[in-house]
Amino acid sequence: MMGFIIWLIVGGVIGWLASLVMKTDAQQGLFLNIVVGIVGAFLGGWIGSMLGIGGGDINNGAFNLTSLLLALVGAIVLLAIINLFRRGRVR
Numbered sequence: 001m002m003g004f005i006i007w008l009i010v011g012g013v014i015g016w017l018a019s020l021v022m023k024t025d026a027q028q029g030l031f032l033n034i035v036v037g038i039v040g041a042f043l044g045g046w047i048g049s050m051l052g053i054g055g056g057d058i059n060n061g062a063f064n065l066t067s068l069l070l071a072l073v074g075a076i077v078l079l080a081i082i083n084l085f086r087r088g089r090v091r
Helices: 002-021 030-051 065-087
Strands: none
Touching (some): 002 030
């Protein structure tokens, strides 16, 4: 149960930081920040494994600076893809 709560908190913070970077914070609420953070963590972990970057991802229990940065990069990439489909361009 505690792991799930930490997952939600970290996902919310990562999603919020990514929305600040991509300037979509006004369009998103708490729920979407959490979703973007969690999906971004999966995406960042996948990107990191494809590039051979160690550290794992936070969804597999690796909770370190590398995994947090990978989650943030994944969330930013996710928001860029969403913006691309929404507006036809990346901000």
